[in-house]
Each structure stands twice: as C-alpha cells, then as structure tokens.
Amino acid sequence: MGKNLYQKVWGAHKVCELESGQTQVFIGLHLIHEVTSPQAFGMLKDKGLDVAYPELTCATVDHIIPTDNQARPLADSMAEKMIQVLSDATAEYNITYYPPQSGSQGIVHVVGPELGMTQPGMTICCGDSHTATHGAFGCIALGIGTSQVRDVLASQTLAMDPLKVRKITVNGKLSPGVTAKDVILHIIRLLGVQGGVGYAYEYAGSVIENMTMEERMTVCNMSIEGGARCGYINPDQTTIDYLKGRPKVPAGAAFDKAVERWLSFASDADASWDDEVVIEGADIAPTVTWGVTPGQAIAVNETIPDPDSASGLQKNLIVDALKYMKLKAGDPIKGTPVDVAFIGSCTNGRLSDFQSVADLIKGKKVMAKVRALAVPGSEQVDAQARALGLDKIFEEAGFEWRKPGCSMCLAMNPDKLMGDQLCASSSNRNFVGRQGSPTGRTVLMSPIMVAAAAIRGEIADVREVFGIS
C-alpha cells in the first residue's frame, strides 16, 4: 500500500511519540509577523530560553503595517511598538527579517513562496491560519497560536495529533470567467465550514493540475475556511518550474537533486485517503458569499437562500446572517449595491491577480461612489506590477494603488470599512465585523468579480460586464 503526501511528510518530520500520545513533529520553516509573534519572544525570555534554529525562522511585517504612509514612527503607537518588538527580537536572535523597503517585505504567505523558501515536502508553520497557502507546493503548512510559536522558536517542533486526509478531485475544466477563487468558494459551499474539521485536504484532478502555482495558492489558502487545518496539492512540473531560479532555491546539480526529493513526496497512485469527494469543474460558476461565513455562498446568478430551507441552529445562522447583511431571502444577489472594492490579501494579492484584473479594466472606470483599493501582496508583487504598468491601469480606472500588506482583509491597519458599508472583497473572510467596522459587510469573490462590482457599483456577473464567453 502506498502513502499519501501527508503521511510521507509527517513520517519524514516525526521526532518521537510523546507521553501523552501526541507526536513531536519537526518544523522546517517558521514564518513570523508582528501581530502574533512578539508575545512569544516575551514567553521565551520569561523561561530563559533561546531560539533553537534561528536560520529556520523568517520574519516580515504585514498585518498592521499601513498601506499608505509607512514612515516611522507609525501614527498608531501600538502598531509601532509591535513592529519594534519584532524588529528588536529578530536582531537579538539572529533571525532574518524583511522590513518595509527591504524589497522583500509583504504578506508572509506571499513572501515565503516568491523567495523560494516554501519547498515541497516541508513542514511549515506560522501564527496565522492562512499558512495553509503553502500547501500549494506539497507542504504540510499549519496555522498555530502564539504559545506554539514559542514552542517552535524554542524547540523547532510542535506537539500534534495526525489529521485524516480527504482527497477532493476537481475534474474537467473551468468555464470562462471562473477562477481558482470560485473553485475554493464552491468547495467550501459544498462541504461546509465545519466539513474539514479533523482533516487535511488534498486537492487533485485536472482542474487543479492545470492551475498555475498562484492559483493553487488561492485554493489551499482557504482550506482553513472549510474547517481543514491545512490543504495541499501534490508537487509536479508546474511546482518545479515555479521554484527554479528563486533566491532560496538551490541551483545547478543541487537543484536536480532537490527536484528528485520534492517529487518523491507526491501521493502514491496506490495511496489511500480517509475520504474522497469528486466535483465537476463545469458545475462551478463565479461564486459570491451572501452571509457571514465563507460557506454561505451562491453562484452569482442564484438567489439568496430562504431560512426555511434549514432548521434549528442552521436556520438561525441564515436568519442572523441575512439580518446582519441587510439582504432578503429570495432576492438575487446580483445588483446588490457596493460601497467598497478591495483587491489584495494572501488569497488574491499576487501578480496574476492584478494582471487578470488589469486586462479587464483597462480603459474602464470604477463607479464614482465606490472606494476601490488595490493592495499588492508584497514589495516584489508591487515592483513587478509597476514594471508592467499595472499600477497606472488601476489608477486610471479609479483604484488607489497601495503599498503591500494585509490591509482591509482584517483591517488592523487604517484600511477599514465605515459603518455598514458593503465591500466586494477578494479576501478570505466575511465574518461579522471582519473588515474593521462592527457593522461592515463583506461579500467574498474573485478579483475579476471585484473588478466587475467596482465598475458597475453593484454585485455583477464578470462574464456579462466584460463580455467573457
């Protein structure tokens, strides 16, 4: 019997069984940022501990950093302090740190892959649930809490129980106007936000195999929204082509050797999975959320669900969501007025996201009432987009082109919704209050759907707005 990727990576990183029955697992790459990590250094100090493997940890700032004026000290004194604590700690413990203006700062889950730090077969963790993103390269990539950040700093290991693995096969091909974001929103809609609890998701099938690495990252990124602690895609030639030549990837003969090792982690043909789900790519439409969980999603041409279609607590969820979103059961979602459009985040803040939007909005204008933000995921993405003139295309269309950061995905920096504004957003969470206003409303969708909403001033079908067929 063969093994799946999860089992192989787990096996290669297992240190021992702990007395509790948990497994001690070695972590190959630890990414840290200014919001969930500074406290961990304080915990180390309290216990008089050192960082065990500083060369396997890498830091940047993303959550709190403003995307307009990044001049230090920051206007927000607490944000300034958190960044300073991270900066001081990385200097003290000899940890690589990419601050703003280093050329490599950005959202951790954009920076890791683009520098080639993320490589197949690794265990990766970060104090951020969207660490799942790195699974696109065939890694076990886990979001962790701050005490676990402490554990990794001090020991480079975590105490864990193994997950089950669910293989999700997406067959066939996608229709025009349907993107990787729609694929993952569709999966979460089908399996639910609790469906993945206890599982790692393995994404497979021709739709996944035909995706670029950036598209694969979008899919794996939102595994956590489906309840799965992590998601991954088996490494293949697309993975290898992406990695070749990146700064942290070996070159020459060492690269060839690495490739052989990387590919060996892919699930064997005769592997087994704890569960399998098959989805047809042709069934996936441009998808948007209507509620306050990422699973409360419909195709853009469907109507908003009726609470009477459910019962008990599930019915309450729909009632509460509609009340919060100020939407009515039975109405079309299309045509819902939009106040803000946001393109960015670790889900959809990479070059291809901005490129695909620029191709569509060139020469068009965002509706005057809509505040539109484009926030590149990293300084590298920003530089590449500028080199292609994408920033100008966005600005001419009426978008603000910002500096890199998490921005309005979680609104810890000054980029926030006001009052009950409704935001068409390429981010990953539509939770109550997520975008910075306790009454703000988020509708998740793909970047090109956000572009369509920005131009129409309402939720619209990207295929109709831009004549895609």
Next chain:
Amino acid sequence: MSGNELTKINGTAVYIEGNDIDTDRIIPARYLKCVTFDELGPALFFDERFDEQGGSKHHVLDAPERQGASILISDANFGCGSSREHAPQAIQKFGFKAVIAGSFAEIFHGNSTTLGIPCVTMADEDRARLAALVSEDAGHEVMIDLENQSVTCANQSFTIAIKNSTREVFLQGKYDPLDALLANGQAIAKVAKSAGYV
C-alpha cells in the same frame, strides 16, 4: 506529578448560542494590538456586548447573575477562523476555565489546550438540554469530569467526548508541551539533519 493536573472543573456556566462562532467575534482584530495577553479579558466578545458608542447590548456575559461563571457552553465549530491565541486568552482572562461545545475548530482547540482550558464536546441533544438547564437557572453548577468523561448539572449526567491525547495531557498536568518538547534535543537534531534542513 507536575501539580497542574486537571481532572474536574466545576462552576456556574454561560450558554452562548450559535454554530460557527469565529475568533473575530470572540475578540475583534483591533484588540490584537498588544505585546502581552494580560489585558484581554474585557475585550471578550466585545462587539457582541457593546454598541459602537460603548452602550451595553445586554449580552448574556454581562447579566449580573452570570458574573463569575467558569464554564462557557456553545455550539458547533466554536473558535473557527483566525488562529489568534488572543481568543482563548481572552476567554481565560475573563474567568472561564473550560469550554463545552458541539465541536471545535482545530487551531482554537490546540491553543486552548496549551493554555490549560479543556475543550470538550457534547452531542447536540445533550448539549441543548444542558444549555436549557443553565439558561433557566444561573445558579446551576456544572461539573466537568475529564477522568470519567462526563458532565453533571442539576442531578443530570451527560457524556462528553475529548481526544485521548488531550485528555491525557490534562490528567497528567502536561498540557503545556514545551518541557516535553525540549527534552528531546538530540532526536530533534537528528530529524533536522535527516530531513535536510541543516
């Protein structure tokens, strides 16, 4: 014996109804601006409890008869979303010692365990009965028995579930794994080498 063994947790309880309660609701992102977790208690469920002017929304957590509760009861997929440890930290600093729910999001569960907050699950029907008992009378004591995997309240007994390894770490008082992890330095170094990291 480490002195931290946790076998029974008892006290009054609060039921917060709803599936899929995410960590953004448990603690809004603006309270993540801190370099220690010490002051997070008052921020628990802040936007559920107070309006934008700071006026009380009369949330169950603020009911006078619920003050001092030590067990939080909720429904399925509690703690989903962001990995912020600030969520269980706020729950603990507010005064809760354990959480009973239909199910837990994994990261929240792991964070809570490390902090010494047992997260136990209970079947829907039982949980509804327990929630009703607690909601009827704020004085009802709830007792979680990790050893026997049961909860008692008002002379009624319910079965709870908890992963074996999680149960063990509480019974052994070793829910903070750091010492156990640090004890294996040589084995760690061996894997660092065999897996190609050093």
